[in-house]
Amino acid sequence: MVRRVTRLLTAVTAAVACSLALTGATAAQAAPKPKPLPAGVDITGDRLGEPLRLRAEADAAQVNLVIDQVRWLGATGQLRGPSAADLGPKYTVVVLAGDKAKNTYDLFPLAKGGPRIYRPAKQPDQSELRAGWFFGRLNMSETLRSVGVPLAPQFDTLSGGIGGGERVLPEEALNPAGDLDTALGDLQRLLLLNVGVVLIITAGLAGIALLVRRRTR
Incomplete structure (x- = not known):
């Protein structure tokens, strides 16, 4: 036994x-293995007299915040975006690899219906991507403001009385990360x-x- x-x-x-x-x-x-942080980003746009230059060596946290706004974009986006009148101010983000531009994105933090991102087909590194529009993250305006872009403070939700608030963005914009599933x-x-x-x-x-x-x- x-x-x-x-x-x-x-x-x-x-x-x-x-x-x-x-x-x-x-x-x-x-x-997942964390992706290496790019060398930096340059931001140009509304009310920016000269490009806002952020480098990973000195501004790693700020660079990471900006990259987080665009790193999740999938292979395809919407073919058509909002009308020009509904987009609001545009800020172009150029991602650097070393001292050369690699990728570029147009961010519209104050677009009607929620922040939007446009990714051009032609990229600085000569790569060909499919042009497309994407819903941006809820915190896009606050992120850009925190790194030095002259934007007024924004709120992600509107108060709606007892029981919570009303979402500013449509439901489909609340989960933009393509790899969440x-x-x-x-x-x-x-x-x-x-x-x-x-x-x-x-x-x-x-x-x-x-x-x-x-x-x-």
Whole structure:
């Protein structure tokens, strides 16, 4: 009986070890590697007498804030954007690779219906992308203002009485990140794998307890 219990314990331990190893490998694969920060960004636009030059060496936090506004853009966007009368002031962001311009984006933080981004097809690095319009992040105006763009303070929501506020942006603009579904899928698979490990341990312990109980009767 002792030998059987020992063999069962060894089998359960091996199964748990394999499951934990698989869980660790899945977690490592699910964790995305952070992309390196560009060398800097140049911002030009309304009420900016000269370009606002931000460099990663001295302004890493500010550069990261600006890049966060455009880093999530997918391969395709909307073919048509708002009319020119509804766009408001435009700010062009040029992303640098070393001392050369790599990408450019037009940001409209005060556009009617919510912030918008336009990505031209022709880029400074000669790459060809599909031109498109995208909904911008809710905090675009505040982000640009925090890095030095002359914009008045804005609020993301309008007060709507008891029970909360009314969204300024349409519902489809609240989740612009193209890879959010992928991240949630990875998290779900990781949680299911952890549940499987717990079930294996529980089943093993229950089997051992049942065997010991029968042998001691």
